[in-house]
Amino acid sequence: xxxxxxxxxxxxxxxxxxxxxxxxxxxxxxxxxxxxxxxxxxxxxxxxxxxxxxxxxxxxxxxxxxxxxxxxxxxxxxxxxxxxxxxxxxxxxxxxxxxxxxxxxxxxxxxxxxxxxxxxxxxxxxxxxxxxxxxxxxxxxxxxxxxxxxxxxxxxxxxxxxxxxxxxxxxxxxxxxxxxxxxxxxxxxxxxxxxxxxxxxxxxxxxxxxxxxxxxxxxxxxxxxxxxxxxxxxxxxxxxxxxxxxxxxxxxxxxxxxxxxxxxxxxxxxxxxxxxxxxxxxxxxxxxxxxxxxxxxxxxxxxxxxxxxxxxxxxxxxxxxxxxxxxxxxxxxxxxxxxxxxxxxxxxxxxxxxxxxxxxxx
Numbered sequence: 001x002x003x004x005x006x007x008x009x010x011x012x013x014x015x016x017x018x019x020x021x022x023x024x025x026x027x028x029x030x031x032x033x034x035x036x037x038x039x040x041x042x043x044x045x046x047x048x049x050x051x052x053x054x055x056x057x058x059x060x061x062x063x064x065x066x067x068x069x070x071x072x073x074x075x076x077x078x079x080x081x082x083x084x085x086x087x088x089x090x091x092x093x094x095x096x097x098x099x100x101x102x103x104x105x106x107x108x109x110x111x112x113x114x115x116x117x118x119x120x121x122x123x124x125x126x127x128x129x130x131x132x133x134x135x136x137x138x139x140x141x142x143x144x145x146x147x148x149x150x151x152x153x154x155x156x157x158x159x160x161x162x163x164x165x166x167x168x169x170x171x172x173x174x175x176x177x178x179x180x181x182x183x184x185x186x187x188x189x190x191x192x193x194x195x196x197x198x199x200x201x202x203x204x205x206x207x208x209x210x211x212x213x214x215x216x217x218x219x220x221x222x223x224x225x226x227x228x229x230x231x232x233x234x235x236x237x238x239x240x241x242x243x244x245x246x247x248x249x250x251x252x253x254x255x256x257x258x259x260x261x262x263x264x265x266x267x268x269x270x271x272x273x274x275x276x277x278x279x280x281x282x283x284x285x286x287x288x289x290x291x292x293x294x295x296x297x298x299x300x301x302x303x304x305x306x307x308x309x310x311x312x313x314x315x316x317x318x319x320x321x322x323x324x325x326x327x328x329x330x331x332x333x334x335x336x337x338x339x340x341x342x343x344x345x346x347x348x349x350x351x352x353x354x355x356x357x358x359x360x361x362x
Contacts (some may be wrong), residue, residue, distance in 0.1 A: 004160070007202060010252055015198070018240065018243070018244065022277060025279045028279065036310060037312040038280075038283060038309050039257065039283075039312040039316075040282075040283060041095055041282060042083075042091040042093070044086070044097070046074045047073040048060060048068065050068050050070055053164065055163065055166075055193060055231035057225075057226075057229060057230075057231050058229065059226040059229055063263075063356060064228045064352050065158040066227065073111060073112075079118065091285055091296050092313060093314065095284075096114070096299055101132065101167070103133045103134070104206065105330055109137070113140060113141065116144040116323075117144045117145050117327065126145060127147060127150055129149070132151075141182070142183055142321065143323070144240070146184055148184060149175075149184045150188065151175045153169070153189070153190050153204055153207060154187055154202035155204055156201070157203070158203070159195075161342075163346070168341075172342060185317075185318060188211075188213070189208070189218040189249075189261070191216075191223050192223050194223050194234065201245060202248070205249055215256055217254070220258060226261050228356065230324065230351070237267050243274045246260065246278045247305075250279025257317065258282070259281075260272065261284055264283065264284075282312075285297045307342050
């Protein structure tokens with residue numbers, strides 16, 4: 001870790017005059033990254049909907065009525081076709097997301113492992129976001145050729161209790177540690193605009209900065225309020241808040257790749273350009289981010305051309321994993337891990353669930 005950050009020192013960075021903040025972030029960015037390169041990643045929902053969690057922001061939670069189109073786990077051939085399409089469009093990383101609470105040691109996980117091996121063979125960085133996972137599951141993913149694992153903190157530990165009541169914050173930390181132990185690059189960030197305070201935002205960055213090792217990637221998402229979720233009435237945050245968050249993240253974790261993620265459809269080209277100037281060096285391409293809308297790839301390429309930005313090559317920040325046959329071996333003798341469930345309730349989430357039930361009756 002480059003600096004022993006405190007909440008006060010991060011708040012001091014975040015709250016400084018915006019022009020000074022952007023300038024400091026841009027200087028920091030240039031010390032550790034090529035400012036004219038941005039990685040293009042594609043996020044693919046390999047299993048959509050039906051999640052048992054109660055995350056207040058998520059349209060994939062089974063308990064809410066959001067009208068998303070659910071689907072069972074995709075086949076390996078379907079994923080390969082989507083990966084080749086993403087690669088042809090300039091993506092160097094494919095992130096596969098499944099709406100699971102946690103990984104189960106079953107045939108579906110075996111299928112995901114085959115997906116990882118297949119996409120890795122296409123010379124693309126493979127990232128997965130599959131929920132909580134054990135050490136042995138992390139080891140098998142690494143052996144299959146997984147490059148990165150995404151597991152967002154979402155927000156600060158205090159505010160987390162206002163958003164989610166079905167999983168423990170500490171278990172998210174544990175999953176991140178399991179990924180690191182297996183040698184997998186960690187991708188972990190959060191969502192801005194869920195009613196959190198500035199202190200909550202900075203506390204999330206503080207938690208990430210104190211991890212050893214720090215995450216190699218930090219996604220900064222703007223909440224996309226989806227009708228039917230408990231956070232459906234949250235107002236869209238301003239571009240200035242996003243720029244501040246990106247810039248602060250860049251300064252606090254100078255070597256990490258700051259990923260400009262969900263919410264880009266609400267940003268104009270000028271706003272995104274400011275985020276790139278402030279240290280964002282990755283975007284997700286494609287018409288959707290799991291279930292929420294995303295800018296068209298042609299629109300992104302046009303902006304890249306205007307700004308003089310080039311897509312980043314795969315494995316520019318680390319070597320390509322070698323897939324090993326040992327990914328087929330489950331060494332755990334404990335079976336599936338039973339992850340904890342908190343005892344607190346979130347009234348807003350309960351009301352959204354009741355509303356969904358009433359709509360089903362109608």
